[in-house]
Amino acid sequence: MKSVTTVCGKISGDEMGYTLSHEHLIVSPEIPDKKYDDYRLLDVDLMCAEVEKFKEKSGKTIVEMTPLNYGRDPLKYKEIAQREDINIICCTGFHKEEFLPKSAFELSESDLINMLLEEINNGIDSTGICPSVIKCGTSYNNITDTEKKLIKVVAKVHTLTGIPVSTHCDKGTMMLEQGEFLVKNGVKSENILLGHTDIQKDVNIQLEALRRGFNILTDHVGRELDDTDEERIRRMEIMIREGFVNQLFLSGDMGKKDYITTYGGKPGLDYILGIFKDKFVKEIGKEYFDKITKDNPKRFFSF
Numbered sequence: 001m002k003s004v005t006t007v008c009g010k011i012s013g014d015e016m017g018y019t020l021s022h023e024h025l026i027v028s029p030e031i032p033d034k035k036y037d038d039y040r041l042l043d044v045d046l047m048c049a050e051v052e053k054f055k056e057k058s059g060k061t062i063v064e065m066t067p068l069n070y071g072r073d074p075l076k077y078k079e080i081a082q083r084e085d086i087n088i089i090c091c092t093g094f095h096k097e098e099f100l101p102k103s104a105f106e107l108s109e110s111d112l113i114n115m116l117l118e119e120i121n122n123g124i125d126s127t128g129i130c131p132s133v134i135k136c137g138t139s140y141n142n143i144t145d146t147e148k149k150l151i152k153v154v155a156k157v158h159t160l161t162g163i164p165v166s167t168h169c170d171k172g173t174m175m176l177e178q179g180e181f182l183v184k185n186g187v188k189s190e191n192i193l194l195g196h197t198d199i200q201k202d203v204n205i206q207l208e209a210l211r212r213g214f215n216i217l218t219d220h221v222g223r224e225l226d227d228t229d230e231e232r233i234r235r236m237e238i239m240i241r242e243g244f245v246n247q248l249f250l251s252g253d254m255g256k257k258d259y260i261t262t263y264g265g266k267p268g269l270d271y272i273l274g275i276f277k278d279k280f281v282k283e284i285g286k287e288y289f290d291k292i293t294k295d296n297p298k299r300f301f302s303f
């Protein structure tokens, strides 16, 4: 039977409730460069306080998309989940080339496949905490040879386990190419969630991805000025009108101090279920919002 694996164990899809499909709670790019300091979120207390606000807006589940070599910390996710009584799903897999661990370049495809299978079946670094989504990424307007190798690895791990694939499309580029390369390597489009697609402002590319059966994530919500969210809602309305509501997902990808209110940033993890939801419901309707933030994640993350 299908279920969803959280950092605290298995739950049924029905228990997921309102879900943010791509966030970062504890994260720290493992590159010793000051320019990434703002991307380091390491404080459990501050993040618990932030999650509290998400919960006040009826939030129930957060998908933590920090991959290998990016400061992933399953034990801290579990601590936050237990303290705040929410569901956290964590991930395995890889970011784009800039953030890859040495092992991604040095190990063979089959060794990498075994490494990821070990995490999925037995837990990450002997914590017993298992990931429930697998990530792959591509660079800006380019898929490097190593990224291609890793996409093949991710595709193989998916076909062996059924774990859903959620991706990083750098600044919204290469979404069709990346998706098609996964399909070519055996992943059905319905099991692929293309990430950061809303940075690509041409709705026709998003529509093309949807026509090919991919799920797409609007995950830069609240990042810029309010009128940009109006634009996001307008584009989502077009995609819904074209009949694709079942393939849409929402999140904020707020992996930076600038975006988390308890670190002094905005809009914060409560924004999508608060201000953004109000706007969306007014323009498009609550049943569609619930489909995108409840029904679709429940279907996609259950395997």
Ligand SMILES: [Zn+2]
Pocket (backbone or CB within 6 Å): 022, 023, 024, 065, 253, 255
């Ligand atoms: Zn992210």
